[in-house]
Amino acid sequence: MIDLIMIDITIISDITTIIALILSIIAISYILRYNNKINDMEMINDVINLQNNKIADIAWKVDLIYKKTSSSNYTDSINEKSLMETNHEVTLNMPKPQAERHNNDLESLIISSLKDKELSSSEIQALVGKTREHVSRTLKKMVGDGVLERDESHKPYKYRLVSKDNLK
Numbered sequence: 001m002i003d004l005i006m007i008d009i010t011i012i013s014d015i016t017t018i019i020a021l022i023l024s025i026i027a028i029s030y031i032l033r034y035n036n037k038i039n040d041m042e043m044i045n046d047v048i049n050l051q052n053n054k055i056a057d058i059a060w061k062v063d064l065i066y067k068k069t070s071s072s073n074y075t076d077s078i079n080e081k082s083l084m085e086t087n088h089e090v091t092l093n094m095p096k097p098q099a100e101r102h103n104n105d106l107e108s109l110i111i112s113s114l115k116d117k118e119l120s121s122s123e124i125q126a127l128v129g130k131t132r133e134h135v136s137r138t139l140k141k142m143v144g145d146g147v148l149e150r151d152e153s154h155k156p157y158k159y160r161l162v163s164k165d166n167l168k
Contacts, residue, residue: 106130111161119159121135121136139159
């Protein structure tokens with residue numbers, strides 16, 4: 001009789017161990033499933049953030065085009081915080097045309113982009129939405145016309161507006 005009870009206890013112990021293993025496997029499968037769902041949600045969130053950045057860029061360009069076509073001389077500030085919930089603020093300053101060479105739309109966009117900062121040609125290209133070749137050709141012309149200076153002290157080269165002190 002005692003041997004029979006001992007066998008029953010070992011069987012119950014083995015069954016308990018098997019049940020614990022099964023429950024552990026089920027718990028791990030749920031954890032892995034939820035982990036995969038979290039990863040999927042993180043990827044979706046990244047895609048949404050990229051789309052928000054694209055929307056903000058498009059809104060900025062649309063506003064720039066709208067204001068450029070409405071008036072050739074304005075100063076305005078676009079607060080992208082309302083579009084992207086970030087702390088970026090972009091200030092657009094469109095100068096009055098000073099000479100015939102400034103009537104070119106791309107040149108005007110480049111001038112407004114370089115108002116208070118230096119940018120590389122690829123950064124300018126991203127802002128104005130033109131091909132690398134078109135932007136490079138226009139930058140070369142503007143440097144030749146004395147509108148821009150090219151800083152060749154480091155790569156990529158940076159472009160900036162010629163200061164009024166250097167103009168003759």
